Amino acid sequence: xxxxxxxxxxxxxxxxxxxxxxxxxxxxxxxxxxxxxxxxxxxxxxxxxxxxxxxxxxxxxxxxxxxxxxxxxxxxxxxxxxxxxxxxxxxxxxxxxxxxxxxxxxxxxxxxxxxxxxxxxxxxxxxxxxxxxxxxxxxxxxxxxxxxxxxxxxxxxxxxxxxxxxxxxxxxxxxxxxxxxxxxxxxxxxxxxxxxxxxxxxxxxxxxxxxxxxxxxxxxxxxxxxxxxxxxxxxxxxxxxxxxxxxxxxxxxxxxxxxxxxxxxxxxxxxxxxxxxxxxxxxxxxxx
Numbered sequence: 001x002x003x004x005x006x007x008x009x010x011x012x013x014x015x016x017x018x019x020x021x022x023x024x025x026x027x028x029x030x031x032x033x034x035x036x037x038x039x040x041x042x043x044x045x046x047x048x049x050x051x052x053x054x055x056x057x058x059x060x061x062x063x064x065x066x067x068x069x070x071x072x073x074x075x076x077x078x079x080x081x082x083x084x085x086x087x088x089x090x091x092x093x094x095x096x097x098x099x100x101x102x103x104x105x106x107x108x109x110x111x112x113x114x115x116x117x118x119x120x121x122x123x124x125x126x127x128x129x130x131x132x133x134x135x136x137x138x139x140x141x142x143x144x145x146x147x148x149x150x151x152x153x154x155x156x157x158x159x160x161x162x163x164x165x166x167x168x169x170x171x172x173x174x175x176x177x178x179x180x181x182x183x184x185x186x187x188x189x190x191x192x193x194x195x196x197x198x199x200x201x202x203x204x205x206x207x208x209x210x211x212x213x214x215x216x217x218x219x220x221x222x223x224x225x226x227x228x229x230x231x232x233x234x235x236x237x238x239x240x241x242x243x244x245x246x247x248x249x250x251x252x253x254x255x256x257x258x259x260x261x262x263x264x265x266x267x268x269x270x271x272x273x274x275x276x277x278x279x280x281x282x283x284x285x286x287x288x
Contacts, residue, residue, distance in 0.1 A: 025054035025061060025257045025288055029223055031131055031176060032084070033183075034252055034262050035065040035285055038119050038146055038196065039080045039094030042172075044248045044264050044281055045230040046214040048185045049142040049174035050130055051123065052092070053084030053287060054257045060085055063287030071268060071279035073103040080119075090144075092121040098198045103274050109155070115198045116151040123172075130176040130183075139175040139184075146170075148197035160238045161200025162207050166192050169209075181220040183228070189214060194237050195271060203237035210235045218252075226252040234269075244269020248281060260285040 032050050036042040041052030053061020062083035069076040080094030096117040104113035123144035130140035146168040150156055153164035170189040177184070190209040192201040202208070212235060218228030229249045236243045250264035264281035271277045 022058075022060060023288060024056070024059040026056035026059055027054040027061070027087075027257075028131060029257055030220060030226055030252075030254055032061070033218075034260055034283065035063060035067075035080070035082055035092075037067055037069070037076070037078055037096075037281075037283075038148075039065075039078070039082055039092035039121050040123060040144060040146070041082060041084070041090055042185070043216045043218060043228055043230050044250050044262060044266070044283070045232045045246055046185065046187055046216045047123065047144055047170060047172050048183075048187075048216065049125070049128075049140040049172040051084040051087050051090045051125055051142070052082045053090075055084050055087060057087040059087075061288055063285050065283060065285040067281065067283040069266065069268075069279065069281045071266075071271075071277035073101060073274045074271060074277060075099040075101060082121075088125050090121070090123040092119075092123075094119045094121070096196075096198065100272075103272070106274070107272060115155075117196075117198050118149045118151075119146050119197070121146045130174045131178075134178055139173040141171065141173045144170045144172065148193060148201075150197055150200055153200075156194075156200030159199065159240055160203040161194055162192070162202030164200050166197070166201040168193060168197075170214075183216070183218040183220075185214075185216040187214040187216075188212070191235060192237065193235070195234075195243065199238065199272070201237075204239040206235055206237045224254050226254070228252075241273045242270050244276070250281070258287060260287070 040047035042048035055061030067078040082092040098115040105111040128140035149165040168191040172187040174185040248266040262283040
């Protein structure tokens with residue numbers, strides 16, 4: 001109960017500050033999550049129902065972010081911006097660069113061959129409030145969409161993909177349990193994406209959207225440190241290579257609302273006949 005009172009006092013302080021500035025940071029530290037690899041507010045792999053940025057329902061918040069992922073055979077970099085409008089609407093843009101390194105030579109593409117992707121996202125809060133509704137079982141629920149455009153259309157079609165662009169749709173539910181320092185999220189995603197979209201969309205094993213599940217659990221060790229884990233199922237559309245689910249275990253350091261570092265161990269499963277890809281994830285985020 002003491003924790004709840006402290007958090008609610010912080011909320012009240014944030015609400016008072018919200019009246020002072022349109023571009024502000026009235027939310028409680030850590031409650032907007034971080035920025036996931038496709039640019040939405042959430043955790044490392046999965047979007048949450050919360051709206052990114054520290055702006056309250058009277059403020060605009062946002063962030064710029066860069067994520068680096070390295071596995072045994074591949075490297076992924078992602079850079080983007082995310083804006084939260086009045087704790088109701090989130091807009092994002094992210095550019096991904098997927099470097100095949102020496103695996104590109106083994107696949108006949110050439111060492112260091114890159115698959116790139118642009119992702120434009122939008123998320124709207126439908127109902128509930130993850131922070132304020134502590135006396136209710138109902139989570140915060142948001143509906144999101146991510147338009148993805150892969151830049152190697154001819155190559156992804158050659159390996160069996162039906163197209164090089166598509167829209168992922170997702171419904172996320174997030175519950176923050178302040179008295180337990182716990183954040184729980186479940187997300188249902190309708191997608192045709194192969195390897196998050198980097199290898200196109202659809203294929204011989206499935207050309208329509210399939211429903212996939214994403215789950216996250218995060219525990220607040222203190223006001224400045226969070227640990228958590230993600231699990232994400234993925235479709236297996238391409239005949240030439242099996243695609244597995246992805247998972248990550250992470251720690252987040254939040255020295256302030258304006259700077260966040262996320263480090264994770266990640267397992268992305270099998271990618272393009274190169275075996276299971278395990279490695280490290282590092283994300284830096286500057287926000288307000």
